[in-house]
Amino acid sequence: MRSLPSLRSSVHASFKPPSRYLWLRARYVSTTPQRQSGQLSTSPSDTPVSQSKGKEKETAPVADAAAAVAHDELPLLQRPLGVKEKPKARVKTWSDTKEKFMDQDKRMEERTHLAREAMRGHFSDLNATRKHGGKTWIAPKVMIREDRALYFPDIHGTSLAGREEQVHTTNILEGKVSVVTLLTTRISEIQAAQFVEPTQRAFGSNPHFQFVQINLQDNLVKSWLVSLFQSGIRKQVPEKLWPTYMISNQNMEYLREPLGIGNKHVGYVYLVDTNKKIRWAACADPKSEEVAALATCTKVLLDRLAKQQELIAPAADSSSSIPAVEQQS
Structure with missing residues (x-):
């Protein structure tokens, strides 16, 4: 028993940590002064460095915030939306x-x-949708030029008018100035209504204008539920808009990019001319300038169409009067 203390002391005396271990430990402690309580350096040579770092920390968030605001702004619509090929009223096989x-x-x-x-x-x-409410671009203030505009693709479905046969947007949009909305959720319906309401109120009585709504549900379960509750939709939609309200389960996977559908949970609005070309488009929550731009662009198209009708009418009257003169003679 008396030999144990001497054995223990001999073991402790014989154990010596290597010099490399001591050097690494001293280096680690010297480079992490924040871990040592109350042992921060206060030498005069360190004071200017610490103050300059503090100024950098105060100015950096301001510069970062300004850059974030500049980077966070939504861009204007940079390209014409639509497809290059003229649509045909048929289902792909x-x-x-x-x-x-x-x-x-x-x-x-x-x-x-x-x-x-x-x-x-x-x-x-x-x-x-957490960023800008799902809005990915700002609608332009003016229309897309006709020679650069692309076609609205053919979308098929059933209308609220009660017809069982398939209806196609290619036939519906023919020869009229149309405001087309893509609806997928309740939020998209509210957004589209805010966009279209002033334009619909101003030009709804014009025979050359129409409001086309496409309730698009490419999910089979959602499509079945929407078709099941068509009677409820008819109660919400005015009867005069039933022929131009379409319920479709068409797969839009290959049309998301051409139509600029960056988020399928928000609403999209398109202004389509008589040649079925997209002349203006908007998405998600409307801004006041976007709502005004839609009404202005719609008025421009309707005025152009009215002038074309006025030019065609005298020519038609003169041609129809020629046989009558020949009969009298």
Whole structure:
């Protein structure tokens, strides 16, 4: 028993940490003074450095905030929306899909589309509504030029008028100035109504103007529920708008990019001319200048159409009067 203390002291005396370990420990302690309570350096040589760092910390948030505000501004619509090919009132078949994959350019477009969709998360659109309410661009104040405008694609579905056969936007939009809205959620309905209400109130009685609503539900369950409650929708929509209210379950996966649908949870509004070309577009929560721009652009198109009708009418009257003169003679 008496040998234990001597054995313990000999063990402690024999154990000596290596010099490299001591050097690393001293380096770690010297470079982290905040961990040592009350041992911060207060030498005169350190004072200017600490003050300059404090000034940097005070000015940095201001500069970052200004840059964030500048970066956070929504851009104007940078490109014409729509498709290049003139739409046709028919549902695509397997032969159309086969022809698409036989074309090299269309195969490359398909590959690009799949890569883009693979990078999108399942809840990406829902998460995007936290920023600007899902708004991705600002509507232009003027119309897109006719020679640069693209066509509104063909969307098929059933109307509230009670017709069982399929109706197509290509037929509905023919020969009229149309304000078209894409509705997917209750929020999108409210947003679209705020956009269109002043224009509808001003030009609703014009025979060359129409308001087209597309209740788009590409999810099969949602589409079935919407079709199940058509009677409730009829109570909310005025009867004169039933022929131009469409319920569609068409897959819009390949039309999101052409139509600028950056978020499927918000509403989209398009001004389409008599040639089925998109001349103006807006999305999500309306701004006052966007609402005014829609009314102004609609008036311009209606005035142009009225002038064209006035020019065509005298020519038609003169041509119809020629046979009458010949009969009298």
